[in-house]
Amino acid sequence: MENNTNTTTAATTTSAPSSSTVSRTVLLLLRVLTFVFLLIAFIVIVLTKETLDGESELKFKDIHAYRYMLSTIVIGFAYNCLQMALSIFSVVSGNRVLNGGAGYKFDFYGDKIISYFLLSGSAAGFGASEDLHRFFKANDLPLNSFFGKANASASLLLFGFLTTAIASVFTSFALPKKA
Amino acid sequence: MENNTNTTTAATTTSAPSSSTVSRTVLLLLRVLTFVFLLIAFIVIVLTKETLDGESELKFKDIHAYRYMLSTIVIGFAYNCLQMALSIFSVVSGNRVLNGGAGYKFDFYGDKIISYFLLSGSAAGFGASEDLHRFFKANDLPLNSFFGKANASASLLLFGFLTTAIASVFTSFALPKKA
Numbered sequence: 406m407e408n409n410t411n412t413t414t415a416a417t418t419t420s421a422p423s424s425s426t427v428s429r430t431v432l433l434l435l436r437v438l439t440f441v442f443l444l445i446a447f448i449v450i451v452l453t454k455e456t457l458d459g460e461s462e463l464k465f466k467d468i469h470a471y472r473y474m475l476s477t478i479v480i481g482f483a484y485n486c487l488q489m490a491l492s493i494f495s496v497v498s499g500n501r502v503l504n505g506g507a508g509y510k511f512d513f514y515g516d517k518i519i520s521y522f523l524l525s526g527s528a529a530g531f532g533a534s535e536d537l538h539r540f541f542k543a544n545d546l547p548l549n550s551f552f553g554k555a556n557a558s559a560s561l562l563l564f565g566f567l568t569t570a571i572a573s574v575f576t577s578f579a580l581p582k583k584a
Numbered sequence: 585m586e587n588n589t590n591t592t593t594a595a596t597t598t599s600a601p602s603s604s605t606v607s608r609t610v611l612l613l614l615r616v617l618t619f620v621f622l623l624i625a626f627i628v629i630v631l632t633k634e635t636l637d638g639e640s641e642l643k644f645k646d647i648h649a650y651r652y653m654l655s656t657i658v659i660g661f662a663y664n665c666l667q668m669a670l671s672i673f674s675v676v677s678g679n680r681v682l683n684g685g686a687g688y689k690f691d692f693y694g695d696k697i698i699s700y701f702l703l704s705g706s707a708a709g710f711g712a713s714e715d716l717h718r719f720f721k722a723n724d725l726p727l728n729s730f731f732g733k734a735n736a737s738a739s740l741l742l743f744g745f746l747t748t749a750i751a752s753v754f755t756s757f758a759l760p761k762k763a
Contacts, residue, residue, distance in 0.1 A: 468715050469714045469715055469718070470711035470712075470714060470715055473711070513756070517749075517752075517753070517756075520700075521699075521700075521703055521749065524700055524703055524704055524707070525703055525704070525706075525707035526707070527704075527707075528703070528704035528705070528706075528707035528708040528711065529707040529708065529710060529711030530711060531708060531711070532649035532652070532707065532708030532709060532710070532711035532712040533649075533711040533712055533714070533715045533716075535648045535649060535712070536647050536648055536649055536712045536716055537712075537715055537716065537719065539648070540716065540719060570696075570700065573696075574696070577692070577696075577756040577759065578759070580756065580757070
């Protein structure tokens with residue numbers, strides 16, 4: 406393992422010090438975690454439904470905030486898959502696809518904007534759940550399982566936001582060293 | 585004006601180049617804008633109420649998402665006042681209160697965390713408004729003015745988030761140059 410790291414470092418001496426290799430690996434781990442959180446959040450929100458009065462069905466699509474949540478999950482997921490592919494390539498080969506300042510700026514702005522997206526989706530979901538749930542309960546329609554699932558999805562989205570926000574701190578610190 | 589800038593630059597040659605003075609002034613402008621947006625958002629959300637059936641009154645406090653919105657406005661406002669005081673001091677005197685890496689790290693993490701707070705408050709407010717408004721309308725209680733005011737406050741909070749997010753880009757770029 407140590408030999409391997411040394412070889413990689415030696416091969417890219419001009420552009421990548423050892424600490425950069427470490428932070429790339431941490432970034433890749435964070436992105437894998439985000440991938441898992443967003444995947445489960447997606448599955449949970451899509452499966453969120455409950456039958457009312459034995460016939461009509463309440464689906465996640467009926468709550469606009471959950472639709473927005475789904476769209477932020479999809480956007481975050483797509484960005485994350487792209488970044489994971491780039492990260493895997495850069496960890497394996499020791500080189501970056503986007504060389505120079507462009508790659509670091511892409512990481513910096515990408516993580517920043519996507520972390521804002523994920524947080525807004527999660528907050529909108531929680532905001533809608535909290536008050537709608539109280540309102541439905543006051544109307545003798547508890548729907549606990551429906552809102553429980555939606556909140557589980559919003560929580561996973563929040564975890565996905567947290568890992569992306571941590572990645573964003575790393576990419577902010579990496580930015581001007583190379584620019 | 586030019587003389588003044590030169591004098592300031594000369595006085596702090598060791599730590600602050602001219603571009604740093606410019607970005608400090610831009611940062612101060614962004615913080616003044618955030619201050620104005622958050623102040624109006626605070627006033628609007630506090631004044632959000634509507635009488636139901638001529639007797640009972642619906643207040644912003646009855647919607648939990650709006651309470652959360654208010655708390656993020658207050659947190660953002662307090663942070664912003666502190667940063668404005670520090671910015672004014674640094675623009676006037678040409679020196680920073682927190683010298684070295686500490687000041688830049690405080691700006692970086694502060695702007696990052698507070699921008700996340702403001703966005704989550706705004707998103708929670710919009711998420712709750714959108715679906716509650718639809719739900720109330722379906723129950724023949726339009727409450728257009730109530731939700732209109734709440735959305736106005738959430739929009740102003742969103743503008744406050746945007747100016748803080750732009751400030752956060754500036755403080756991210758300023759970070760490792762001095763660290």
